[in-house]
Amino acid sequence: MKYFGLVWKNVWRKKVRTSLTILSVLVAFLLFALLSAIGYAFRAGADVADAERLVVIEKISLINPLPIAYKNRIAATEGVAGVTHASWFGGYYQDPRNQFGQFPTDPYEYFALYPELDIPPEQLEAFAKNRTGAVIGREIADRFGIKVGDRIPLISTIWPNADGGNNWEFDIEGIFSTSDPRGSSAYMLMNYDYFEENRLYGKGTVGWYVLRIEPGADAVAVANAIDMQFANSPSETDTSTEAAFAQSFAKQFGNIQLIVTLILGAVFFTLLLVAGNTMSQSVRERISELAVLKTLGFSDGSVLGIVLTESITIMLIGGLLGLGLGWLLVQVAASAIGAFLPGIYLPGSSAMTALAIMIGAGIAAGIFPALKAMRLTIVDALARA
Amino acid sequence: MTETLARLEGVSRTYQKGKERVEVLHQLDLTIPKGDFIAIMGPSGSGKTTLLNLLGGLDRPTAGSVRVGDAELSKMSNSQLSSWRSTNVGFIFQFYNLLPVLTAQKNVELPLLLTRFGGSERARRAKIALDIVGLGDRARHYPRELSGGQEQRVAIARAIVSDPPLLLCDEPTGDLDRETADEILKLLQILNREHDKTIVMVTHDAQAADYAQRTLHCDKGTLKQREVA
DSSP, X not given: XXXXXXXXXXXXXXXXXXXXXXXXXXXXXXXXXXXXXXXXXXXXXXXXXXXXXXXXXXSSOTTSOEETTHHHHHHTXXXXXXXXXXXXXXXXXXXXXXXXXXXXXXXXXXXXXXXXXXXXXXXXXXXXXXXXXXXXXXXXXXXXXXXXXXXXXXXXXSOOBTTSSSEEXXXXXXXXXXXXXXXXXXEEEEEHHHHHHHBSSOTTEESEEEEEEOTTOOHHHHHHHHHHHTTTSXXXXXXXXXXXXXXXXXXXXXXXXXXXXXXXHHHHHHHHHHHHHHHHHHHHHTHHHHHHXXXXXXXXXXXXXXXXXXXXXXXXXXXXXXXXXXXXXXXXXXXXXXXXXXXXXXXXXXXXXXXXXXXXXXXXXXXXXXXXXXXXXXXXXXXXX | OOOEEEEEEEEEEEEEETTEEEEEEEEEEEEEETTOEEEEEOOTTSSHHHHHHHHTTSSOOSEEEEEETTEEGGGOOHXXXXXXXXXXXXXXXXXXXXXXXSOHHHHHHGGGGGSSOOHHHHHHHHHHHHHHTTOGGGTXXXXXXXXXXXXXXXXXXXXXXXXXXXXXXXXXXXXXXHHHHHHHHHHHHHHHHHSOOEEEEEOSOHHHHTTSSEEEEEETTEEEEEEOO
């Protein structure tokens, strides 16, 4: 630490060059933060998934519905503790840009399956008792200014109602939130019974089932038992853990993680060249000064450490600024597009990864100049000066 | 009997230049008593700076022994030499070799970074060293804000701040005008006479050599002594 004053002075020896290098580091870590948050949003479903919840979808495609009659058979399967269902409503609020998830379901069953969702009991009861009732997540309520007691219209792009139109109306009976900071509440739940009675087609079906297995039950065995029941039927099933379901759902958009990794790989490779060049120039310009340090008694290891610390310091300054700016932008993005991309969030693990990358990149960029400085022969270096 | 600070016995130093081997010092013997002030003169390439480098533990002899105090420099490792230099020898160069990013005060503190002294003690000692060379009021100035003579004084303060017994000066006045050079040489004399520093100074300047107690002539890798009148 007592050398840090010297390190700090050397870092700012060429202010313009150092500032430009720091700017390039900043941009790289800003990108890292943004892409990490996006990547996280796409795999958030898997991260918050409950290991004891299974999802049953139609074997060929999630788009294909399953008969509602499956519910009792699934519930009766050994190892199943509870089951509910949901369907994709596909509506928007007032304007086609105002899209968010809406799912017709059974109120009590749904909230029993998702204990991480918080809703006042009286609101849940009001929701269950009112056929046109619905509950919305806190994120949606805040985004559109919707309150309990409001009657809101939704235009479904999939389901015409009994009138032949696409305009549905729901009474907001409650607002729920999630106790998991990584989870999302950017969706709406409505009564399946009302939906079922009033839709023009598709009656007697649901989009998918969600079930909870009994404690200690073998998830794979339960999943296999369910799929076996419906084998060779017109609607065969594919049962998987909620995490696997969320991952396969996210992969419909492409391998986001791979794309993120490739982009960041290219960015950090370029960054290493830029920072490495800065450090090489910096060492080349002060060969005689480094020789003087050694003359005064600084050991080879000390000189190596000083140059490496300079490199790491540049990375940390730019990296932490970039990460901080990225975090701010993610906060802004979360409030602006959170409804479209719920779960957009910069997790602590990404920040720790970024910190490790900063130190690693600092070492990688500085190691060759530092070795050169360490290996300097005092007599030769002073003679060249 | 005068106590010996440094002794070189049968020292040779050979360099490989391409396919040719060049012997810069040949079977050189030299004894330096404590408190001596030696000027070493001689033509370029005669081995003066090489001799200085060997005395300061910056280089090792190809043959022979270099002993300073209790330390046999020719047998020490790089890290041992680094540690030894930090407390036993101060260097003064022709072109001052101050770090431009540091103030005079911080330049003088540099050798103390290698000690266990805390920040305030380092600052106190650096201030004393700057006062000795007459630059106490320039502590916060950067090298670019100082004249050549002042820079050299800062370099001298840096050389003495850890109180080494031996000062090695390589053309310390080579970049200075006559008047400033005389000031620097008088300062070296004071350090020698009043602060008991043993000084070995390489110079091309006969007037500079006159400030020393004795002058040695280096030629073709050997030394010849001329007593100062």
